[in-house]
Amino acid sequence: MHALNLQPKTLSLAERLADLAVDALIDEADLSPKPALVDRRGNGAHTDLHLGLMHASALSLWPAFRAMADAAIAFGEIGLPLREAVGRIGREGEQAMLDTTGGVNTHRGAIWALGLLVTAAALDPESTAASSVSIRAARLALLDDRYAPRPLSHGAQVAQRYGARGAREEAQLGFPAVTQRALPQLLHSRAAGHGEQNARLDALLAIMTNLADTCVLYRAGEQGLYTMQRGAQAVLDAGGSSSLAGRRRLHELDQQLIALNASPGGAADLLAACLFIDRIESGDSLKQGAF
Ligand SMILES: CC(C)(COP(=O)(O)OP(=O)(O)OC[C@H]1O[C@@H](n2cnc3c(N)ncnc32)[C@H](O[C@H]2O[C@H](COP(=O)(O)OP(=O)(O)OP(=O)(O)O)[C@@H](O)[C@H]2O)[C@@H]1O)[C@@H](O)C(=O)NCCC(=O)NCCS
């Protein structure tokens, strides 16, 4: 008879990074109340999404994130071979997501943002400051993947119509919505004792105050984007999501965005990116046996 092996399995760096990326996606999905997004309360402005689907989608991406980190370790440097490997793995991840969700786009932007960040973290796990990881991710995003398809995506259509900067440019600039807005707000709200869930909501709102979210622009035009940005600022100005006045504004923003069918899916992805960077920044979670 064999004794049960209760020794914890030692995870590789790539496996730990994939765990952290999936955790960030699940934490983002669960966070409530998010304006017009899928959360524990409901489906926001979506008819084809629900929380279970967001969780299943997040889990389906684990192999892609691990493969991206493994590619970073194998290539060892930023360059076209790594960029094109990550692009191919990202497209396979996107297919796994679509197979899991029955064709619904749950995390296309998140595969892009978190994929680049996971790759950047794996390239130099001793250098996990937000600024360092985001610059490495930006350098990768600036390389042109020769095999990437160029569909007339919603983001591309909105870029043509409004001249908006989308997901690609956000990454190429080193994720300013994360490093300059979300992370500082997260730390500020935590330090003020607002509680973890409110601090995360405030971080999401900080992203929404300024982002050209191409999902919102595609679904609700400039009026939708203006409503999102101004409404998010109003919540923060009223004291943030931990205050009664801020909660009232947050509720109003939720109603307004749902009425406009304006879902800030890009902002949600960037919150997941923020939570991922927040976890790796200390370095603790990348050390062997941290899980
Ligand atoms: C470079 C890509 C990111 C492609 O980008 P592109 O700009 O061409 O546009 P899209 O494919 O339309 O969107 C990219 C997604 O990025 C999120 N996003 C939006 N604005 C921003 C922003 N300013 N900064 C960062 N991220 C942003 C957003 O993703 C979320 O929203 C999606 C749900 O929206 P929804 O309206 O419900 O769904 P749709 O399908 O658009 O419409 P409906 O049919 O339902 O009405 C959800 O995915 C969230 O994650 C944008 O959607 C990159 O994706 C790329 O190159 N892809 C090609 C394949 C590839 O090579 N992949 C490998 C890369 S490693």
Ligand SMILES: Nc1ncnc2[nH]cnc12
């Ligand atoms: N919570 C969420 N709701 C809707 N779209 C999303 N895209 C990424 N996260 C999302």
